[in-house]
Amino acid sequence: MSDTHIVVLAAGKGTRMKSAQPKVLHRAAGLSLLDHVLRAAASLQPATTVVVVGHMAEQVRRAAGERPGLRFALQEPQLGTGHALLQAEPYLAGASGTLVLLSGDVPLLRGETLRTLVRLHTQRGAAATVLTARVDRPHGYGRIVRSADGAIAAIVEDKDATAEQRAIGEINSGIYAFDLAPLFEALKTVGSANAQGEYYLPDLVRVYRERGLPVDTVLLEDAREIMGVNSRKELADVAAILRTTRADDLMASGVTIVDPTSTWIGPDVTVGPDTVIHPGVYLEGHTRIGASCEINSGVRIVDSVLDDGVVVNNFCVICESHVASGARVGPFAHLRPQSDIGEGAQVGNFVELKKTSLGKGSKANHLSYLGDATIGEKVNVGAGTITCNYDGTRKHPTVIEDGAFIGSDTQLIAPVRVGRGAYVAAGSSVTEDVPAGALAIARGTQVNKEGWVERKKKK
Numbered sequence: 060m061s062d063t064h065i066v067v068l069a070a071g072k073g074t075r076m077k078s079a080q081p082k083v084l085h086r087a088a089g090l091s092l093l094d095h096v097l098r099a100a101a102s103l104q105p106a107t108t109v110v111v112v113g114h115m116a117e118q119v120r121r122a123a124g125e126r127p128g129l130r131f132a133l134q135e136p137q138l139g140t141g142h143a144l145l146q147a148e149p150y151l152a153g154a155s156g157t158l159v160l161l162s163g164d165v166p167l168l169r170g171e172t173l174r175t176l177v178r179l180h181t182q183r184g185a186a187a188t189v190l191t192a193r194v195d196r197p198h199g200y201g202r203i204v205r206s207a208d209g210a211i212a213a214i215v216e217d218k219d220a221t222a223e224q225r226a227i228g229e230i231n232s233g234i235y236a237f238d239l240a241p242l243f244e245a246l247k248t249v250g251s252a253n254a255q256g257e258y259y260l261p262d263l264v265r266v267y268r269e270r271g272l273p274v275d276t277v278l279l280e281d282a283r284e285i286m287g288v289n290s291r292k293e294l295a296d297v298a299a300i301l302r303t304t305r306a307d308d309l310m311a312s313g314v315t316i317v318d319p320t321s322t323w324i325g326p327d328v329t330v331g332p333d334t335v336i337h338p339g340v341y342l343e344g345h346t347r348i349g350a351s352c353e354i355n356s357g358v359r360i361v362d363s364v365l366d367d368g369v370v371v372n373n374f375c376v377i378c379e380s381h382v383a384s385g386a387r388v389g390p391f392a393h394l395r396p397q398s399d400i401g402e403g404a405q406v407g408n409f410v411e412l413k414k415t416s417l418g419k420g421s422k423a424n425h426l427s428y429l430g431d432a433t434i435g436e437k438v439n440v441g442a443g444t445i446t447c448n449y450d451g452t453r454k455h456p457t458v459i460e461d462g463a464f465i466g467s468d469t470q471l472i473a474p475v476r477v478g479r480g481a482y483v484a485a486g487s488s489v490t491e492d493v494p495a496g497a498l499a500i501a502r503g504t505q506v507n508k509e510g511w512v513e514r515k516k517k518k
């Protein structure tokens with residue numbers, strides 16, 4: 060749909076959030092409200108996307124980042140939604156086709172709904188199509204006023220409505236499809252003589268009807284989709300809906316989620332069938348979890364890949380890492396970026412890895428820090444082993460080859476290499492490479508002074 064253009068209104072202050080942060084940058088289910096809206100918009104494959112920014116414009120711009128076809132229009136000062144859309148005009152000069160107008164604070168809207176809106180708008184040859192919904196409590200929304208023949212006649216804002224109009228249950232979602240041809244010229248005739256002294260975008264409906272231009276509506280089936288976020292309470296409500304929807308989809312695909320109300324799974328996360336996810340788990344970013352895994356309570360996994368049959372015990376944090384099939388991690392383990400746990404390997408409690416690979420079948424089961432290390436297969440890393448990878452200025456690598464045995468409480472002072480099958484005695488501070496098959500002992504020799512305690516007491 061190359062003749063589809065998107066404008067997202069995101070210049071408002073969001074006063075009711077009571078926040079130092081712009082409203083559209085508040086997050087729900089791991090994404091900002093604006094991200095949610097831009098994702099839905101992207102599913103229309105628009106030729107251009109213009110975000111109208113105003114309040115804390117720079118911050119919103121930076122957070123939205125670089126996306127193909129994305130541009131920003133500045134609205135300063137903010138004189139209402141009609142005025143906001145007008146600021147996008149220079150970015151659409153010479154464009155024709157359909158403009159879809161979205162609000163940056165309506166994150167539940169689905170791409171499918173937008174596609175239906177555009178399809179019906181185009182089929183019917185409408186100049187404007189308003190997405191509407193029926194709600195039990197229309198308070199605060201613009202009401203859809205219809206003429207005797209049932210056609211939409213006007214949208215009346217809550218603050219301007221008569222008692223009779225306030226009783227109308229059909230509301231304006233604030234989402235519209237417009238034919239670009241008459242749009243901006245007509246928009247310039249919209250005035251601000253209303254309760255809020257603002258240029259109301261919905262007033263276009265009245266203008267179009269007066270000019271005999273066809274205006275239509277599309278009624279949403281699930282009114283929740285157009286829930287706007289104006290307060291922290293509504294932010295939590297929207298996040299809860301996103302959480303439930305995601306959990307329902309995953310459960311339908313064969314994932315067990317023990318307590319969906321306490322489990323947060325981001326929109327880009329995938330989970331394989333027969334995986335069991337326990338309460339209080341957060342799966343974020345582009346995480347991919349395989350089949351038949353067990354993710355225990357209190358685990359947070361960000362931008363990581365877990366193959367099939369992985370067990371993550373309670374209270375682990377895993378970021379930008381890979382865990383191969385059959386491996387076991389935790390409890391209380393921390394996999395920092397670029398860690399790679401091999402097939403069937405084991406990482407136990409209070410073990411931290413950073414930029415470290417642990418080969419197939421290797422074990423680091425207790426109280427370790429392993430950083431910038433390449434650890435081969437079937438290696439045993441004893442309790443309390445530390446790679447001293449940082450000299451205060453630079454990081455240095457540690458290599459432990461296949462089958463090596465690192466005794467407990469060893470410090471590996473990098474750069475250092477422990478050869479294949481070598482042993483390091485417990486309590487060693489290893490500063491020199493250990494040849495394959497050797498035993499390294501690097502600790503003070505024990506001296507036992509017989510009768511020392513008795514002699515001390517006599518003094």
Ligand code: UD1
Binds near residue numbers: 068069164200287
């Ligand atoms: C608006 C509609 C109302 C509809 C409701 C649906 C108007 C006048 N009213 O009301 O009919 O039922 O949405 O949620 O349009 N914005 C700007 N610049 C401005 C003012 C607003 O960019 O000068 C942006 C806001 O950041 C927000 C969006 O436009 O993203 C909607 O503005 P808001 O003030 O929330 O409008 P509502 O009162 O909710």
Ligand code: CA
Binds near residue numbers: 164287288289
């Ligand atoms: Ca709003």
